[in-house]
Amino acid sequence: MENYDLERIKSVIQRAQSGQELTIGFLGGSITQGSLATEHENTYAYRVYKWWCDTFPQAKFNYVNGGIGGTDSYYGVSRAVTDVLMYQPDFVVVDFSVNDVDNIYCEETFEGVLRKLLCWSSRPAVVVLNNVFYDTGVSTQDIHNRLADHYGVPHVSVHDTIYRRMKAGEYNRIDITPDGLHPNDKGHGLVAGEITKFLERIMDDLIQDENLTDDSNTDAADAGADTENDIQDESACSCVLPAPVTANAYEYAKRLTIREICPKLSGFRADTHEKMGHLDHFKNGWIGENAGDSIIFELEGNCIGIQYRKTISRPAVRAQAVLDGDVEHPVLLDGNFDEDWGDCLYIEPVLHHGEKKKHTLEITVLDDESVGTTPFYLMSIIVA
Incomplete structure (x- = not known):
């Protein structure tokens, strides 16, 4: 066959x-x-x-x-x-x-x-x-x-x-x-x-x-x-597979939520609601509502993705991410979702095949017209 x-x-x-x-x-x-x-x-x-x-x-x-x-x-x-x-x-x-x-x-x-x-x-x-x-x-x-x-x-x-x-x-x-x-x-x-x-x-x-x-x-x-x-x-016995086709940086990728990591919180808060199964998506994360709210992670790996909620309940709070203090190249995290089928479990890659070392990731709520509406929900950080 x-x-x-x-x-x-x-x-x-x-x-x-x-x-x-x-x-x-x-x-x-x-x-x-x-x-x-x-x-x-x-x-x-x-x-x-x-x-x-x-x-x-x-x-x-x-x-x-x-x-x-x-x-x-x-x-x-x-x-x-x-x-x-x-x-x-x-x-x-x-x-x-x-x-x-x-x-x-x-x-x-x-x-x-x-x-x-x-x-x-x-x-x-x-x-x-x-x-x-x-x-x-x-x-x-x-x-x-x-x-x-x-x-x-x-x-x-x-x-x-x-x-x-x-x-x-x-x-x-x-x-x-x-x-x-x-x-x-x-x-x-x-x-x-x-x-x-x-x-x-x-x-x-x-x-x-x-x-x-x-x-x-x-x-x-x-x-x-x-x-x-x-x-x-x-x-x-241990698994023996052929050599990978790609660089294969993601085989050991893992999600970091409030269960796995304790970031430094300044305004952001950990979501205290209990997660009920794998389809109860927006739980075990962190919430930012007000301008200037920030959360800082210390991470190790060469691939990093930020998983957050893009919501149809617009307008939604926006945030930005800064990796390793590079304030000249912030990454926008827009909580607004333009589709209508439901909230999206969006992943924003901020590092792909970078240097494998300890990285600092800071996410800050922006001071714009979206503040005071649907909060920014950070689901997890994905590292590999």
Whole structure:
């Protein structure tokens, strides 16, 4: 099946066949979260999870959905552990193909996502999903698939299947995606179908392989024992991957919130509201309301991004960031969001492949007409 390394997926299928408990995970943007599905059970992610449950009723499956709308692989690589990997998944579908269109660092950040997933201690089987803008056919599929091929990770393309069938007249765009991006119930079903068809082909390959082997019960029992030992040994050993394609500065990216760092506050205050799950976005951060409010971080790394809220509740407070005292080149942090679909979890890179050392980052609320309106909400600092 092309040049994919399917051993991890085959291992998950074999463990499901033997009745083990497994965790099925998903990491991505709004389509993964389930935007425009009438209920979560109709999303592509839940339908793929349900395929595992229905196909292997003897096994027990856990479901983890780490989809967050409007987010790309820059954010994804920094939250992969807290939103998916900490649950020790055995199988992960990852998709940032449409949101990475606007991510200028997408090749490097997506490679970081892949490497982080593949090297996690549970050694999950990974499948890259590529969604698409249905009106234009645009996505970052070529970039993502080139990276996936480098690591032998299989990929499923909406562009090469559903989109092409739509262009050929099999579907009307409006019947599968009202806004040209997010699938409706029917569209989610089609996306799930492409993933499950791929998994079924792997199952067929496994059956053919088994038919070619000696059907001796003794040999089969021995083979089963060896397989179990191999799985245990594999999860215990260190991960060996090919050399990265990019500079790969983001593989170990992490988010710093009030839980991880204590910056110097002068006017800014820590948000005291409790965060309720990974979709409760604007919590665990810092709030600045008045002109001159400032917050100072001491950070170490060579890549730094500022994650803050851009809000539709305009006008909103604006701030500026100064890195390492370079007041001649401040970075504007505008809390106003020009779209209307909701508040944005925006990331402003302020250092990319800089010197790896201790850096000082100061963020200050500006003295302009926005003061006194929607406060500035600083979600996190992302460092790599």
